[in-house]
Amino acid sequence: MLNGLSLGAIYALIALGYTMVYGTLQLINFAHGEVYMIGAFASLYLARWTGVEENPTLPGVALVGLGAMIFCAALGMTIERVAYRPLRKSSRLNILITAIGVSLLLQNLGLMMFGAIQSFPTLLPETQWEPLPGLHLRSTDVVTLSVTLVLMFGLHHLVERTQFGRAMRAVSHSRDTAAMMGIPVDRVVSITFAVGSALAAAAALLVAMDKHSIRPDMGATGGLKAFVAAVLGGIGSIPGAVAGGFLLGLCETLVSGYLASTWRDAIAFGVLIFILLFRPAGLLGRSTVEKV
Amino acid sequence: MSGTDQRIALQITDLNVFYGPIHALKGVSLAVAEGQITTLLGANGAGKTTLLRTISGLNSPSSGSIRLFGEDLTGDPPPARGASIPPSLLSLVPHRVARVLGWVGRPGLAPDEIVARGISQSPEGRQVFPNLTVRENLQLGAYVRSDTAGIAADLSRVLGLWPRLRERLDQLAGTLSGGEQQMLAIARAMMARPKVLLLDEPSLGLAPVIVAGIFETISEINREGTTVLLVEQNAHLALRVATMAYVLETGEIQKCAPAAELRDDPAIRDAYLGGGH
Ligand SMILES: Nc1ncnc2c1ncn2[C@@H]1O[C@H](COP(=O)(O)OP(=O)(O)OP(=O)(O)O)[C@@H](O)[C@H]1O
Ligand SMILES: [Mg+2]
Secondary structure (H helix, E strand, O other): OHHHHHHHHHHHHHHHHHHHHHHHHOOOOOOHHHHHHHHHHHHHHHHHHOOOOOOOOHHHHHHHHHHHHHHHHHHHHHHHHHHHHHHOOOOHHHHHHHHHHHHHHHHHHHHHHHOOOEEOOOOOOOOEEEEEOOEEEEHHHHHHHHHHHHHHHHHHHHHHHOHHHHHHHHHHHOHHHHHHOOOOHHHHHHHHHHHHHHHHHHHHHHHHHHHOEEOOOHHHHHHHHHHHHHHHHOOOOHHHHHHHHHHHHHHHHHHHHHOOHHHHHHHHHHHHHHHHHHOOOOOOOOOOOOOO | OOOOOOOEEEEEEEEEEEEOOEEEEEEEEEEEEOOOEEEEEOOOOOOHHHHHHHHOOOOOOOEEEEEEOOEEOOOOOOOHHHHHOOHHHHOOOOHHHHHHOOOOOOOOOOHHHHHHHOEEEEOOOOOOOOOOEHHHHHHHHOOOOOOHHHHHHHHHHHHHHOHHHHHOOOOEHHHOOHHHHHHHHHHHHHOOOOOEEEEEOOOOOOOHHHHHHHHHHHHHHHHOOOEEEEEEOOHHHHHHHOOEEEEEEOOEEEEEEEHHHHHOOHHHHHHHOOOOO
């Protein structure tokens, strides 16, 4: 149960990046999965260079995480600036193809630079408890869930309580009207990419600390699942991404617990198709577009 | 009222705007005098919204100028050397580099810079942010400002003008009635504390009583010192509150006269006042 939640938390963190970018630009940022992958390798190299690998402390790990988040934020902003902004006025098909291209480019760069699978060091002590009979708690799940909760509350505060968050929601409704109000739309879009990418980096570090292995193609599978979670919840909706992430994580864990784990992905996509049949806009998505 | 000593707040000179091959504004010139309401009348598709969007920096003119109290808001036309560079490549190059290379001219002001200079707009179809509360919509109207005390003062001022909005401050704007949304759109624009307020068809789709109330408030805002450029199809009401009036037809200014004169102009009456009024 708890590892279903923590798997869901990871999907949710990555899904937030898809959904926020979709919300502001109506663009599916296929490169987002690769940002997540690069977040994992950035964490690895940061831990290595700073000596946190040999001598892990909680503040050290937090700094590694922060460093990876900042690195990925910059990467996300660069991708937006270089690949997407020049095409802001092009057809959606062109932008979609560009997004796929950026994704393939980064994935292959990852293969070239990082080689194949790499092992990830143990940065935090790992224990298990059984507070109640039959209920096993793993410390990595607890860490994942607590970090995710903190990040989600932070994001919630940013989006709901700050002038920047209001601007983000305004841009997601109408870029033109937002610009008319004096909102610097390009900057809002850029920061949206930064925030989404930073969340993906945090997810990557959490996954790496749990699985102890990272690979250049982890963005393709992880990214796809998170994308499914975003669509499941209603792409463009922030609570939807969170709900979709947790739903998918729980489904997958239950399926691999009670059926064979080979059924996992089939069930995940089965759930997606089933839900979209009945709610085409996703669980929490808006089914109609308001106009005038 | 319209003395020659009047300062010009907004001066538009020989403005040309294209949508691809469509020549939407054909050398439009227009002046908005400080402290007055100037109205721009015109039928569907005349180019009224295009003009307001261009003033707000959302469309770029191919030539002509827009000046706010003498300051040019538009850029220079692109130099010939830049014409052969594909736009997507151009947008990759940092603007300063492109200018040094002579690929682009001096850029026009961005929409947020224009709002900061003192031009804000209540757009056609109101366009309130439906998923934000009334309060949040108003806060966004003041996005370019940082004078907390001034913003608070302006908030209580617009809520004084529209008590209906005060009652609905924490309601989502999408749940407001059409009239209330129009009030909010104008109030939101007022939160920028504009020198010139642009209003795009505030009467659109609203019942006559509501429209009358909205026009009363527009007059009041103007009396308190805000210069207004009012775009309307409802010529009857617009000519009553305005001092100067322009008539736009298929992208060209056909007439420019004191509003009082146009009120009695039979051609205008037939074209825009729907006879019966
Ligand atoms: N985005 C666009 N792309 C192409 N053509 C456009 C676009 N927007 C407007 N036009 C054209 O430009 C002309 C002027 O349109 P505009 O919206 O400015 O008119 P308007 O006077 O505001 O009309 P209305 O009273 O209906 O609001 C019209 O012929 C319109 O079809
Ligand atoms: Mg119009």
